[in-house]
Amino acid sequence: MDERDVRLLRAITDLGTGSPEALHEETDIPVSTIHYRLNNLRDEGVITNDLYDIDLDAVGLDVTVVVEILADLDDRPAVEDEILAIEGVTHLFSTMGETDFIAIARLPDADQVGRLIDDFEHVDEVERTNSTFVIDSIREDSRALGSYEVETLLDALVDE
Known part of the structure; x- marks a missing residue:
């Protein structure tokens, strides 16, 4: 993941939507780029459904x-x-x-x-x-990224 992916995931958490237009307004990332990145995040298993639940282990x-x-x-x-x-x-x-x-x-x-x-x-x-x-998570809140500052997420999750 890179900085744009992390910013998109945080915006999804904050807005409660995966609408590319709403995400563009929140992040200034172009809509076409948002579509591409959301598809990649789905393919990687980070976004697990159309509700934009986020697999925290995958993140x-x-x-x-x-x-x-x-x-x-x-x-x-x-x-x-x-x-x-x-x-x-x-x-x-x-x-x-x-x-x-x-x-x-x-x-x-x-x-x-x-x-x-x-x-x-x-x-x-x-x-x-x-x-x-915890050894194994049975059920987890997918909106947990909201408990982090964007800068912390960027520092911890962006691949160098």
Whole structure:
């Protein structure tokens, strides 16, 4: 993949459509180029259907980490916002039991796990985390690219 492919995938995520005209408006990539690239992304298995679901493994976000979080919940909405702002977090669940939240993150490689955990440690209200690598994804949200900044996606996913 190159920069244009990543920008197209992010625009599809943001707009919720694969309309070449809408993608052109969002990215300034010519419509004919968008058609060509969308066909290539389908052929490569990155775009998996006409709903423009994205196979995150095929994109390169193939490391899944589940993080259990115990936190001081004096200001629950603020804690939730801080956790959701951590790059790569695609899901956040409020839970009952020994932990307060479960977060799911999709990362480009195992080297990013340390950064992810460090980001959790920088949330003052987070008291403890327990992280688990996922061996096999049974079902995954195909719109997860929206949890990344475009520049991060470009840095992590564009082939040099």
